[in-house]
Amino acid sequence: MAPSAIELSTLGHRIRHQRVSRGYTLDELGALVGVAGSQLSLIENGKREPKLSLLQSIAGATGVDVTELLSTEPPNRRAALEIELERAQSSTVFRQLGIPPVRITKSTSDETIESVLGLHRELQRRESEAIATPEEARRANTDLRHKMRAVDNYLPDIEKLAEKQLKAAGHVSGALTHRTVSVMAQQLGFELIYASDLPHSARSVTDLENGRIYLPPASIPGGHGLRSMALQAMAHRLLGHTRPSDYADFLQQRLEINYYAACCLMPETASVAFLSQAKKDRNLAVEDFRDAFGVTHEAAAMRLTNLATVHLGIRLHFLRVDGSGAISRVYENDDLPLPTDVTGAVDGQIACKRFSARAAFAEQNRTTEHYQYTDTPAGTFWCSTQTGSTSDGEFSITVGVPFDDARWFRGRETQKRATSHCPDETCCRRPPAEVTERWAGKAWPSARVHMQMFSPLPRGTFPGVDDNEVYSFLDRHA
Structure with a gap:
């Protein structure tokens, strides 16, 4: 494997360090080892890889072992600074700036290199921060x-x-x-x-x-x-x-x-065995799955999305919706029509008022699951919803499937049925024409x-x- 640029640079610095320590010029050491001083300069600057035989000659002329020349440690503090700067100026982060690299000469002070390195370190730190708009x-x-x-x-x-x-x-x-x-x-x-x-x-x-x-x-x-x-x-x-x-x-x-x-x-083997038996009994229920493994309703519902399609052949959707109707967590592979913004994002969008995920908030009995069929432009879906609350307010957890797969779930016999035309604005987002006419120009709410x-x-x-x-x-x- 060919040595990297940094490895060649380190080797070059170590050779230069030994040459200068012995008081040799490039031409003098070159004469001792049988190469031109200009060739030795290329090696010291990390531009050319020396053959092993030449390294052995350089080691002999400077009185050190070849292993010392091949060490990956810079020979002194100045060399360490130059190598670190070379590495920083070859980084993708720096190259993307389109700024020419600083050329280091003998007259460049250590303080100057350290100052430039400080800027590079800050650049790398900012780049490493996981920032997103x-x-x-x-x-x-x-x-x-x-x-x-x-x-x-x-x-x-x-x-x-x-x-x-x-x-x-x-x-x-x-x-x-x-x-x-x-x-x-x-x-x-x-x-x-x-x-x-x-x-x-x-x-x-x-x-x-x-x-x-x-x-x-x-x-x-x-x-x-x-x-x-x-x-x-x-x-x-x-x-x-x-x-x-x-x-x-x-x-x-x-x-x-x-x-x-x-x-x-909720280990896969045990979970699949539990769910498969429940499907066989036509008695799939998130609350049973939850209680069998001692987890939260939300955890059981999400785990069902991991296993239902691959192991049970059931496509489904999961929704967590807050009290205002905003979707805070979502998964679907059953083509449930969901609201999206211009970027295609669903999170933060308002779910249809007709969906079980929101209708369940109106239920008097919040201790049991709420079942509902919903007719949508993409077909009819059966859903099971459980509501709850935290210090941040109330929320609902919904798992649903296309109509044909409802036969595997408890609650399929529900008579509760709703119709959703979303994303049609007239479904639940735009007020009726007569109401708009009645209040247009006469209402001034104070927005939160x-x-x-x-x-x-x-x-x-x-x-x-x-x-x-x-x-x-x-x-x-x-």
Whole structure:
């Protein structure tokens, strides 16, 4: 394998260092080893690779071993600075600027090189931050949704990895316990620590140096399941994640760690056996799936999207909708007509008022699932919706399938039926003509401003996380 430019540059610096240390000029050393001084200059500047025989001659003339010349360490601080600057000026980030590189000469002071290097380091730091405008973030999220739709939301490699880790930890069946999760962490060299002073912007913090995963205390109200958070933190290590290169990479990593946690909490083999029997009994229900594995309704609904198409042959959709009707999480591969913006994004769009995902908010009994058939321009869909609430307000979780597949689900006998013409504006977005005529020019509502509209996406290597808080936290606990 040919040496890299940096390797040749380091070699050249080491040869120059030995030559100058012995008081030789280029021509003098060249005469001793049998090459012209100009050829030796090309080697010292990293422009030409010397033959081994020439290296042996140079080593002999300067009184060192060949291995010393071939060392990857710069011979002195000045050489280290020049090599680092050469590496920085050959980077894609710098070349994209179209600025000519700084030419280093003997008269260039170390302070000047360090100043230029400081600018390069800041340039690299800013480039490494996973920053995205809202539009870029929405496009990245949409691209990821389409990518997962193409594979039926199923990632077989992560499924196998999860089953392997569970088996190694001794998990056989039933709900995954906190103790087993701790064993899984120990097998990766981590200790789970519950800290009450976690940075407010982080769900968990992993100390790679000391082998610790910090989680919030068990009593955190409305928090994510601690088992899931611990598994997600471990997944970064198991899946070989590196620092996100951009927002799309960050989203991909987040999807993968969530997927891994779901696979551990609801293992594929046991989940498919449970669902297959329920389908055979024509009694598929998210609430049964949820209770069998001791997870949240949302987690069970999302896990169903991973397995239903590949293992049960059922296409379906999943929606999480907040009290205002905005879609906050979505997956579909059954062609349910969903609202989109000009970028193709669904997240943040308002679901049709006729959909079960919104109609369920009007139900008096919120403790059980709400079933409904909805006629749409793309056909009739059966849906099951469960509502809930957090400190941020109420929400609904919906799983639905095309009409023909309703026969496998509990609740198929419901008489509740609605008709949706969305995305036709007259369905539920545009007021009736007579109402518009009655109130046009006579109403002046005071709009509620959504402050997040004015907030840029948080900057940092991990979007939304305050690096200063995280490092201060680690210092306190180290």
